Amino acid sequence: MKTMSNTVRESALYLLTRVGEEGGFSHVLVNREIENGQFSSQDAGLLTELVYGTLQHRDLLDYWLEPFMKKQKKITPWVKWLLYMSVYQMEMLDRIPDHAVLNEAVSISKRKGHKGTASFTNAVLRSVQREGVRSADEIEDSAERLAIRTSHPYWLVNRWIDQYGYETTESMCMTNQLRMPESIRVQPLLLSRAEAVTELERDGFEVEESRFSSQGIIVHEGNIIKHRLFREGLVTIQDQSSMLVAELMNPEPGQTVLDACAAPGGKTTHISEKMKNEGTVYAYDLHKKKAGLIREKANILRLTNIHAENYDARKLQDKHNNETFDHVLVDAPCSGFGVIRSKPDIKYSKKEEDIYRLREVQDHILDHVVPLLKENGLLVYSTCTVDRHENDEAVRDFLKRHPAFETEDFGDKVPEDLQHRVVSRVGLQIFPQDADSDGFFVTLLRKKSK
Numbered sequence: 322m323k324t325m326s327n328t329v330r331e332s333a334l335y336l337l338t339r340v341g342e343e344g345g346f347s348h349v350l351v352n353r354e355i356e357n358g359q360f361s362s363q364d365a366g367l368l369t370e371l372v373y374g375t376l377q378h379r380d381l382l383d384y385w386l387e388p389f390m391k392k393q394k395k396i397t398p399w400v401k402w403l404l405y406m407s408v409y410q411m412e413m414l415d416r417i418p419d420h421a422v423l424n425e426a427v428s429i430s431k432r433k434g435h436k437g438t439a440s441f442t443n444a445v446l447r448s449v450q451r452e453g454v455r456s457a458d459e460i461e462d463s464a465e466r467l468a469i470r471t472s473h474p475y476w477l478v479n480r481w482i483d484q485y486g487y488e489t490t491e492s493m494c495m496t497n498q499l500r501m502p503e504s505i506r507v508q509p510l511l512l513s514r515a516e517a518v519t520e521l522e523r524d525g526f527e528v529e530e531s532r533f534s535s536q537g538i539i540v541h542e543g544n545i546i547k548h549r550l551f552r553e554g555l556v557t558i559q560d561q562s563s564m565l566v567a568e569l570m571n572p573e574p575g576q577t578v579l580d581a582c583a584a585p586g587g588k589t590t591h592i593s594e595k596m597k598n599e600g601t602v603y604a605y606d607l608h609k610k611k612a613g614l615i616r617e618k619a620n621i622l623r624l625t626n627i628h629a630e631n632y633d634a635r636k637l638q639d640k641h642n643n644e645t646f647d648h649v650l651v652d653a654p655c656s657g658f659g660v661i662r663s664k665p666d667i668k669y670s671k672k673e674e675d676i677y678r679l680r681e682v683q684d685h686i687l688d689h690v691v692p693l694l695k696e697n698g699l700l701v702y703s704t705c706t707v708d709r710h711e712n713d714e715a716v717r718d719f720l721k722r723h724p725a726f727e728t729e730d731f732g733d734k735v736p737e738d739l740q741h742r743v744v745s746r747v748g749l750q751i752f753p754q755d756a757d758s759d760g761f762f763v764t765l766l767r768k769k770s771k
């Protein structure tokens with residue numbers, strides 16, 4: 322008989338196989354499945370836990386399972402993911418008894434495969450239950466041990482150790498395995514942060530004011546998507562570190578601002594709010610569909626000073642005259658290693674060569690928007706990654722190519738406990754372990770007057 326928990330596990334297995342084998346985005350697919358699946362909030366919680374947890378620990382689960390699967394020459398992808406998901410529950414979740422995990426895995430195997438699949442699943446999981454899993458402590462090489470323990474690619478762990486040292490890397494990898502509380506931004510033209518906090522607390526939410534932005538709130542407990550404040554466009558979901566961008570740019574009402582890589586519009590709308598919905602924010606993104614997302618977000622938040630369009634940031638000189646903008650934001654396409662906590666699939670999909678390919682795009686975009694900025698204007702460069710090549714090195718090289726620019730000192734404008742993360746005046750590198758936020762890089766480049 323098919324039970325509800327079977328349905329949740331089958332959905333989780335379907336999503337894991339899709340993300341793991343075909344490269345889908347976990348956060349998009351999980352949200353869509355929950356919206357379409359009519360799950361209770363408890364089942365939605367289990368589905369999220371199973372997908373994110375299994376993905377986050379994929380390499381460790383594989384290391385644990387390897388001795389038990391040695392004899393099997395070829396394993397069908399969904400069977401492999403079913404075993405990962407089952408061992409994840411047996412070894413890492415306390416609340417589900419092993420026999421329940423085992424029974425459900427065997428019944429899914431029977432339904433999706435055949436008798437042989439079911440007996441293979443049964444045999445592997447019973448052996449895991451009987452013998453226990455091996456410890457990653459046996460791995461001699463410290464980088465490899467850290468990579469397996471925290472399921473990060475070996476090359477990435479080595480790269481981070483070279484760039485930031487072992488301790489910072491270890492702390493980053495461990496933090497990437499932990500769930501992060503969501504943060505939201507209040508639309509200040511419609512509601513004050515104090516009012517939002519009062520209403521959320523009244524409705525049983527556990528919240529905390531963000532140190533990154535006077536509009537930010539951290540949601541420790543409670544589902545914001547179902548709350549009136551979110552549904553009525555009075556708050557929007559945004560990572561705290563991303564809120565620093567508009568805070569540091571600090572645009573004024575009536576100014577003209579360019580957001581060159583803007584979708585889905587998190588920072589565009591924050592900039593517009595800072596400008597009190599006066600003046601214009603020109604928001605571009607390469608993809609037409611994505612430009613639509615910016616308009617959607619602006620509508621939801623009732624912001625009307627945003628002009629969103631699909632356009633290649635490397636061609637914006639065809640569209641705008643030189644020295645048009647008071648401020649320019651390049652929130653560049655990047656490798657995204659700062660957001661592994663909320664998007665674990667990034668660990669497995671991005672390759673080292675992507676970093677170099679993306680850096681070329683970042684340089685092109687930066688070089689191209691430079692003439693569009695007015696004298697004394699600010700160019701804000703940010704990425705949601707942790708990598709020197711895309712961050713501080715990119716800024717150093719930019720300054721060499723563009724002597725008309727200098728970095729602006731903004732150390733005193735970031736939370737006190739993060740000030741030591743300013744990389745020798747080149748920019749601020751936030752690591753995921755620093756605050757309840759994504760890893761992020763931001764810098765301010767001032768165009769000097771001639």
Ligand SMILES: C[S@@+](CC[C@H](N)C(=O)[O-])C[C@H]1O[C@@H](n2cnc3c(N)ncnc32)[C@H](O)[C@@H]1O
Pocket residue numbers: 563581582583584585586587588589605606607608611632633634635652653654655682686705
């Ligand atoms: C980090 S995301 C931007 C996030 C956005 N600023 C926000 O806060 O919501 C980078 C964006 O750059 C876009 N992009 C990539 N190459 C581009 C290009 N050549 N011109 C314009 N946009 C580009 C991507 O489609 C992606 O949406």
